[in-house]
Amino acid sequence: MVYKEHWSRHVFVVVNALLLATLAAVCLFPLIHVLALSFSAAPAAAAGKVALWPVDFTVAAYDFALSRPAFRNSIMVSVQRVILGVFINMLLTVLVAYPLSRESSAFPARTFYAWFFIVTMLVSGGLIPLYMVVRWTGLLDSIWALVLPTAVPVFNVVLLLNFFRGLPKELEEAAFIDGAGHWTVLFKIYLPLSMPALATLTLFSFVMHWNSWFDGLIFMNSPDNYPLQSYLQTLVISRDISQFGMDPSLLRLVSDQTFKAAQIFIGALPIILIYPFLQRYFVKGIVLGSVKG
Amino acid sequence: MLIPAVILTIIFKYGPMFGVIIAFQQFSPVKGIERSPWIGLDNFRYALNMPTTERVIQNTLIIAIGKIILGLIVPLVVALMLNELRRNWSKRTIQTAVYLPHFLSWVILGGIMIEILSPSRGIVNDVLGIFGFGPIYFLGDNSWFQPTLILSHVWKEFGFNTVIYLAALTGIDPALYEAAMVDGASRIRQAINITLPGLRPIIILLATLSLGSVLDAGFEQVLVLYSPQVYPTGDIVDTMVYRMGLIQAQYGVATAIGLAKSLVSLVLISVAYWTAYKFAQYRIF
Numbered sequence: 001m002v003y004k005e006h007w008s009r010h011v012f013v014v015v016n017a018l019l020l021a022t023l024a025a026v027c028l029f030p031l032i033h034v035l036a037l038s039f040s041a042a043p044a045a046a047a048g049k050v051a052l053w054p055v056d057f058t059v060a061a062y063d064f065a066l067s068r069p070a071f072r073n074s075i076m077v078s079v080q081r082v083i084l085g086v087f088i089n090m091l092l093t094v095l096v097a098y099p100l101s102r103e104s105s106a107f108p109a110r111t112f113y114a115w116f117f118i119v120t121m122l123v124s125g126g127l128i129p130l131y132m133v134v135r136w137t138g139l140l141d142s143i144w145a146l147v148l149p150t151a152v153p154v155f156n157v158v159l160l161l162n163f164f165r166g167l168p169k170e171l172e173e174a175a176f177i178d179g180a181g182h183w184t185v186l187f188k189i190y191l192p193l194s195m196p197a198l199a200t201l202t203l204f205s206f207v208m209h210w211n212s213w214f215d216g217l218i219f220m221n222s223p224d225n226y227p228l229q230s231y232l233q234t235l236v237i238s239r240d241i242s243q244f245g246m247d248p249s250l251l252r253l254v255s256d257q258t259f260k261a262a263q264i265f266i267g268a269l270p271i272i273l274i275y276p277f278l279q280r281y282f283v284k285g286i287v288l289g290s291v292k293g
Numbered sequence: 294m295l296i297p298a299v300i301l302t303i304i305f306k307y308g309p310m311f312g313v314i315i316a317f318q319q320f321s322p323v324k325g326i327e328r329s330p331w332i333g334l335d336n337f338r339y340a341l342n343m344p345t346t347e348r349v350i351q352n353t354l355i356i357a358i359g360k361i362i363l364g365l366i367v368p369l370v371v372a373l374m375l376n377e378l379r380r381n382w383s384k385r386t387i388q389t390a391v392y393l394p395h396f397l398s399w400v401i402l403g404g405i406m407i408e409i410l411s412p413s414r415g416i417v418n419d420v421l422g423i424f425g426f427g428p429i430y431f432l433g434d435n436s437w438f439q440p441t442l443i444l445s446h447v448w449k450e451f452g453f454n455t456v457i458y459l460a461a462l463t464g465i466d467p468a469l470y471e472a473a474m475v476d477g478a479s480r481i482r483q484a485i486n487i488t489l490p491g492l493r494p495i496i497i498l499l500a501t502l503s504l505g506s507v508l509d510a511g512f513e514q515v516l517v518l519y520s521p522q523v524y525p526t527g528d529i530v531d532t533m534v535y536r537m538g539l540i541q542a543q544y545g546v547a548t549a550i551g552l553a554k555s556l557v558s559l560v561l562i563s564v565a566y567w568t569a570y571k572f573a574q575y576r577i578f
Contacts, residue, residue, distance in 0.1 A: 235404075
């Protein structure tokens with residue numbers, strides 16, 4: 001059956017598409033503008049000639065940024081943090097999700113432990129007491145201060161345990177009859193079957209660790225230990241370039257404007273690179289977490 | 294299997310919860326929790342009597358409620374508009390664009406905003422200049438700072454709720470639309486009489502759950518974007534706790550303010566979850 005559509009419908013379709021395209025553009029233009037600035041020569045950027053495409057293309061701002069030890073150093077701290085942090089997050093997520101996915105009859109303390117973790121999602125001691133605890137444990141200024149307080153991502157645990165519960169019971173029953181223990185069932189049956197879920201959670205954990213900056217700011221006394229995002233925070237709120245000790249001959253090509261733009265873009269780059277995967281899993285992840293049943 | 298996670302949770306989650314007792318002490322790090330003198334509710338009294346407290350609470354509520362309301366409406370409108378697109382590729386392309394800011398940190402987005410909103414060299418004020426407005430100092434003018442915070446939050450986060458609404462839209466029975474078309478209902482009538490009622494449970498759910506965040510005006514965002522000249526409109530409870538506690542080292546008072554905020558939030562969250570369970574049969578676990 002074909003409906004003849006009224007002309008107003010066609011107008012609506014076009015206007016709707018245009019509005020949505022504008023919205024998408026509004027979301028992306030700021031990013032593209034900063035990217036264009038970072039590849040532009042300083043005078044063109046300062047004169048406001050750069051919109052969405054670089055003017056007088058140069059990579060000088062990137063050269064300069066990457067030549068500075070503070071910036072390179074913070075990238076290294078971030079890389080360490082991400083590797084260590086994601087590993088700890090994933091290990092503990094699996095180790096917590098498996099026992100909690102058991103039935104209460106097989107694991108009587110299940111409800112107690114489930115609440116033990118869930119409570120930490122709902123209440124927290126707050127900023128100052130957490131700082132005191134980290135100080136008391138002697139972790140200030142060490143990479144462990146960035147990965148241990150966030151070691152157990154409860155939200156990820158809930159997602160994974162729901163995933164585990166959806167796996168067919170017959171597989172593990174067969175394995176238990178053949179004499180397998182819980183470790184074998186977890187590593188030989190559950191984990192291989194959970195690869196898509198684990199990939200999703202790894203991405204979430206990666207994004208969380210890469211993007212965190214506030215903990216770096218408060219737990220690191222020495223700026224040498226700042227991860228990239230904490231370093232960028234001190235950079236973007238500073239309005240003065242003199243502290244960067246720039247060689248005057250560079251000023252023709254690099255200004256604090258293009259220099260900041262380049263570093264901001266480097267900070268966003270890993271996220272942009274994994275974004276195609278993130279987006280796919282993101283939808284599944286939220287829907288899994290929010291709209292059940 | 295649980296032991297490592299339990300130990301870490303006790304230290305880094307339950308430890309700080311125990312640590313809130315310094316809200317009732319004249320705490321000094323040198324003396325520690327055991328030997329700092331107890332002063333009852335003095336820290337709370339002091340915090341309530343500070344001249345800035347009222348303003349800070351007011352800012353927090355205005356910013357948070359503005360974010361909640363726009364954060365519910367904008368995604369709903371966008372989801373309905375996306376739903377009207379016929380071609381899947383255009384739907385996908387637009388979704389790809391609008392989710393991206395969600396994954397970037399406030400440091401990155403704040404850096405971008407400081408650049409594009411700058412009154413002297415920012416592209417936004419250049420464009421406004423062409424139309425004869427301006428320059429507006431979005432991040433330094435007290436009449437613009439709150440709207441800027443709210444709108445930039447919506448820019449970053451509206452993709453998130455859009456996904457949820459879109460997922461709920463796919464759950465509406467297509468037979469309803471077919472029946473409506475046969476009866477000659479216009480697209481607008483279909484939207485009002487089928488789509489919106491179909492989305493009602495999820496709208497109620499999201500609205501109730503956001504009740505728990507009326508005291509969260511967005512700490513990281515404000516911390517990146519504010520500066521002393523916009524403290525009158527931009528300072529929120531969390532930033533005040535941060536400055537008092539970690540910069541001025543008034544640990545006891547800062548903890549007291551944080552504790553008061555947590556308690557109010559906890560009550561609100563409990564009410565919200567209870568209501569969500571009661572009216573939308575929603576359970577998180």
